[in-house]
Amino acid sequence: MKLYIAEKPSLARAIAAVLPGPQKREDGYIRCGNGDLVSWCIGHLLEQAEPESYDPAYKQWRYEHLPIVPDKWKLKPRPKVRGQLSALKKLTKDADQLVHAGDPDREGQLLVDEVIEYLGVPESKRRSMQRLLISDLNPSAVKRALERLKPNSEFVPLSVSALARSRADWLYGINLTRALTLQGRRVGFDGLLSVGRVQTPVLGLVVERDRAIEAFVSKPFFEVLAHLQTEDAQTFSAQWQPSEACARWQDDEGRVLSRDLAQNVASRITGREALVESATRKPGRQPPPLPYNLSALQIDASKAFGMSAQGVLDACQSLYEKHRLITYPRSDCRYLPKEHHAEATAVFNAIRQSAPTLAGAVAGSDSTIKGRAWNDAKVEAHHAIIPTAKSAREGTLSTSEAKVYELIARQYLMQFYQNWSYNDTELTFRIEGGVFIARARQTTDPGWRALLGKVADEAPELPLLSVGDRLLCERGEVVEKQTQPPKPFTDATLLAAMTGIARFVADPALRKVLRETDGLGTEATRAGIIELLVTRGYLSRQGKSIRSSAAGRGLIDALPAQVQKPDLTAHWESSLDAMARREGRYDQFMSALNDSLSELINQLGASTPESLRGIDAPRKRRFTKGKGGARKGASSAKSDGAAKRGSKAGAASRRRSTRAVSSKT
Structure with missing residues (x-):
């Protein structure tokens, strides 16, 4: 008898539907006409044990306990799914052949593998276990996938990599959260201070952006336009390009800050001759944007x-x-x-x-x-x-x-439309010793851009000119503009920052790692991370904007710089990726993590988080889990109450907090 273990009931039903009928629903599985069975997990059936499972003394949060590093890791069944785990225990014992049908990603691989190991499935069955990779639940796609089963052993490195990340996130979250929370109590902050490898740098991005907005002082800057006319009365404009001699009147971005300088240039070119120094017209094309991740x-x-x-x-x-x-x-x-x-x-x-x-x-x-x-x-x-x-x-x-x-x-x-085709025109003029440039792009074939409803606004077409042509500069115009502050993060821009986190890292080697990996968080966890920070009161939504709270800022300021920044993710992803490619070792990764964790605990213990003094703990927010759920790899989103020290309610709340931060972020 062959047993398929799907990640979720919906996937199990899709698999059973294409196997020989008739199908019969049993308790925790589906029996097919050929005698094969299809069962399922319900997301993660197992979760990391809480610290007190390793030592009852860990129920109380004490700095001298830190860092908490298990000698032998423990998993425990999630309370609401014990029945399904029991069903799988019997089914795996009776089955002749096992088929792993977790979702086709790193966490999906670990999710079923950890159940198999927890249930004590014999090594002989584990060696012969097959892997079914399904990304489309429709019958034709599922049938094709069933024809392409692979040995599950090929995916062991992927599972080990996911396991390393899961345990490392537990160690990082549990220990640093306890350390900072205990230190926060020293200055009167009576609430949980949750720290995570991913959530904390995301919070740091928002805090840094908010402070840049608040500190921003708008300044005027000036551009000079030359309004030009050809011999046949065609008119258009070109913009002044300041020379190196103007550098002392410019800011770091090359904007001219002197009104007098701009007015002088505008006056000098009015009524003067403009000589064409270069004229280029280059065809270009752009393929359609790739399908979505x-x-x-x-x-x-x-x-x-x-x-x-x-x-x-x-x-x-x-x-x-x-x-x-x-x-x-x-x-x-x-x-x-x-x-x-x-x-x-x-x-x-x-x-x-x-x-x-x-x-x-x-x-x-x-x-x-x-x-x-x-x-x-x-x-x-x-x-x-x-x-x-x-x-x-x-x-x-x-x-x-x-x-x-x-x-x-x-x-x-x-993907089934032609490339967007266009012509780029650039004209360079010399007017009274100054350089002025006019640029324009005209679409020749909208191609795939036709599906967007309209082609983006384009500058008016420039006249056909040649090098040496002479035009009249009718007048020079000074255009005054104001520097603009950075914009607050929105869901879209914060997600973009998380996926493109490399640009926020100074170290070139780390930037390269982050460009080649998932960035900050994964596709499965980014939405949950943002919601988690909102739920815990560190971030808030103000219309479309996402802003940091006083507690969120205090938390960031209380942490060492290496915890606030995304660099750690780059180090981890480099090691985890090597592990998935059989080029890195689990034990080396965990050993290095434990060493750095001890240093951070000592660093936090030697400082007083004054940034949290006088700040009220965030009020609990209700988290509504969507249909996507807070499943594999997603952060726990339980409310972390501000516990009263010494009270029974406070102790219970702190135990809940411990569980909440033992998530993967």
Whole structure:
């Protein structure tokens, strides 16, 4: 008997549906007509044990206990899913062959592997275990996946890498949270101070941005335009390019801060001759943007509809599990396998029915186009998020589901349109010794940009000129502008900062690592991290803006710089990636982490967090878990109450806090 272990019941049902019938639902599994069984986890069936499971003394938070480092790690069943774990124990014992059907990512690999190990499955069964990788729940895709089972042993390094990150996050979160919380009590801060490898640098980004906004002083700067006229009376403008001699009147970004200088230039060029020094017209083209991964989708949905990152993830989970209209949504990949191109016509038909507003876009598509998105070398466990060949019945999608589906479908259709083609024109003039430049871009073929509804505004077309042509500068004009403060983060820009975190790192080597990895957090966790910080009262939403609270700022100021910054993630991701490629070792990674953790604990213990003095602990906020859930890899979002020291309620609250920070961020 073959036993398939899916990550969730929805995936189990999809697998069972394509196996020989009839199917019969039993207690915790589905029996198929050929005798094979399909069971499931419900997200993580197991969770890291709390510190007091290793030593009852850890129930009380004391600095002398830190750092808490388990000699032998313990997992415990999540209370609400013990029954399913018991069912799997019996099923794995009876099965002749096991098939791992966790989600196609690092956490999905660990999720089932840890259950197999916890249940004590014999080594012989574990060696013969197979891996089923499914990213589309529709029957045809599931059948194809079943024909391509791989040995689960090929994915052991991926599981070890996920395990290392899980344990490292527990160590980091538990120890630094306890250390800072205990120090906070010394200055009267009576609440939990949660620290995490990912959540804390994200909070640090917002705090730094808010302070830059508050400290910003707007200054005027000046640009000079030359209004030019050709011999046949065509008019246009060119902008002055200050020379090195003007540097002392410019800021770091090259803006001219002297009104007198700008007015002098404008006066000097008025009525004078303009000589063309260079004239170029270059054709250009731009391929369609790649299909979405989760972060790119969340960013665009936030910009287009003001949706939160969590709201987009919830809609995606529903489109994937309930409606089966899109492929696996927690993907970090933006490419597609070449073989998927053959399904384009079926997907077009599904889009036409599921999103009638895109019927015209479907009609204008060319299924023979096969661009850069189809690249097998770029596809690993999962591919980009795209529509499936399944159609939605009219009226079955919620407003948010329909909006997200339309974005995904439009991005997919763009792959079947020609490149956007244009001409870039640049004219350089010399007027009274000064250099002036005019630039313009004109579209020659909108290609995929036609799907955006309109081509972006373009500058008026420039006249055809040649080097040596002479024009009249009718007048010079001084344009006064004001420097603008940085904008507050929104869901879209904060997600963009998390995915592009490399630009916030000074060390070139670390920047390179972060550019080549997931950035800060993963596709599966970023939305949960933002919501977690809001729930804990460190961040707040003000309209679309995300701002830091007094408690959030105090927390950041109380921490060493290396905890506030994203550099640690780069170090970890480099080691974890090497581990996943069989080039790094688990024990070396954990040993280095334990050494650095001890140093941080000592550093925190030697300082008094004055930044928290006089600040009230944030009030508890209710966290509403969406359909996507706070599952694998996502941060726990339990409220962390401000406990009264010494009281029974306070002790209970602090125990809850301990559990909350033992999450993966």
